Amino acid sequence: MSDYEHILVGVDLTEESKLVAARAVALANAFEARLSCAHVIEPLSLAYGGDIPMDLTTIQEQIQETAKVHLQEFSAQMGIAEENQHLIFGRPETEIDAIAADIGADLIVVGSHGRHGLALILGSTANGVLHGAPCDVLAVRVGLKELS
Amino acid sequence: MSDYEHILVGVDLTEESKLVAARAVALANAFEARLSCAHVIEPLSLAYGGDIPMDLTTIQEQIQETAKVHLQEFSAQMGIAEENQHLIFGRPETEIDAIAADIGADLIVVGSHGRHGLALILGSTANGVLHGAPCDVLAVRVGLKELS
Numbered sequence: 001m002s003d004y005e006h007i008l009v010g011v012d013l014t015e016e017s018k019l020v021a022a023r024a025v026a027l028a029n030a031f032e033a034r035l036s037c038a039h040v041i042e043p044l045s046l047a048y049g050g051d052i053p054m055d056l057t058t059i060q061e062q063i064q065e066t067a068k069v070h071l072q073e074f075s076a077q078m079g080i081a082e083e084n085q086h087l088i089f090g091r092p093e094t095e096i097d098a099i100a101a102d103i104g105a106d107l108i109v110v111g112s113h114g115r116h117g118l119a120l121i122l123g124s125t126a127n128g129v130l131h132g133a134p135c136d137v138l139a140v141r142v143g144l145k146e147l148s
Numbered sequence: 149m150s151d152y153e154h155i156l157v158g159v160d161l162t163e164e165s166k167l168v169a170a171r172a173v174a175l176a177n178a179f180e181a182r183l184s185c186a187h188v189i190e191p192l193s194l195a196y197g198g199d200i201p202m203d204l205t206t207i208q209e210q211i212q213e214t215a216k217v218h219l220q221e222f223s224a225q226m227g228i229a230e231e232n233q234h235l236i237f238g239r240p241e242t243e244i245d246a247i248a249a250d251i252g253a254d255l256i257v258v259g260s261h262g263r264h265g266l267a268l269i270l271g272s273t274a275n276g277v278l279h280g281a282p283c284d285v286l287a288v289r290v291g292l293k294e295l296s
C-alpha cells in the first residue's frame with residue numbers, strides 16, 4: 001500500500017500555515033486519510049538560551065492560552081476535530097517527529113522556506129523534521145518571494 | 149488550488165527506488181497529475197574529485213548506457229512515457245531541482261534515509277533537494293531498518 005492513512009500537519013499559526021494546511025487537507029481528501037495537526041510552542045527559556053533574569057511563567061501561560069485559541073480556530077477551518085489537535089512545548093522539529101510516532105502518522109507535512117539566510121546555516125525546521133522523522137515528510141514551499 | 153499537477157520523482161534505480169516510485173504513482177493517481185521521473189548520473193570526475201589519472205570516457209559511456217536501459221525498464225513499470233523520462237549528469241540535488249523548474253513540476257518526490265552515518269554530517273540528497281527546490285518536496289522514508 002502506498003496510500004497515506006494518517007497525515008500530521010505541523011503549523012506555526014502564521015498566514016503561511018494556511019498554504020501548508022491546504023496541501024495537507026488536499027492530501028487527506030485525496031487519500032481519504034485521517035488528518036491531525038500539531039503546533040509546538042518553543043519555551044522562551046529554549047529560544048533565549050535559558051538565561052533570562054525574570055519569571056517567565058505568566059508570559060508563558062499567556063502564550064499558551066493564545067496559541068490554544070488560535071490552534072482551535074485554525075483547526076476548525078481545516079475541519080480537524082479537537083482530539084486530533086496537539087499543542088505542545090519543545091523544539092518544533094523534535095516534537096513534531098515525536099507526535100508523528102505517537103499517533104502513528106505515515107506522513108508529516110511542514111512548511112519550508114528554502115535556501116535563505118540563517119536557515120541555510122542552522123538548518124530549518126523542515127530539515128530537522130526530515131532527519132528524525134519516523135515516516136515520510138512533505139515540505140511545502142512557502143515564502144517563495146524571499147528566494148529571489 | 150492545492151492539488152498537484154505535475155510530479156517529478158527522482159530515482160537512483162536501486163531497489164529502494166521502487167518504494168519511492170510507488171508513493172509518486174499513488175500521488176499522481178490521487179491527484180490525476182502528470183508524472184515524470186529523473187535519474188542523475190554523478191560523473192566519476194565529480195565523485196572522485198576530478199583527479200583520476202586515466203581516460204574515463206569509455207567507463208562513463210558504459211554507465212550511461214546501462215542507466216538508460218534501467219531507467220527505461222523502471223519507467224515502464226511506473227507507466228511513464230519516454231518524453232517524461234530524464235537522464236542527466238551532475239550533482240543529484242542540483243539537477244533534480246533544475247529539471248523540476250524546467251518541466252514546471254509542483255512536487256518533487258525523493259527517497260530519504262533519515263539520520264545515520266555520513267548523510268547526517270554531509271547532508272543527504274533529500275536535504276540538498278529541499279534547499280534549492282522551486283516547489284514542494286516529498287521525502288519518502290526508505291531503509292528504516294538502518295535507523296535502529
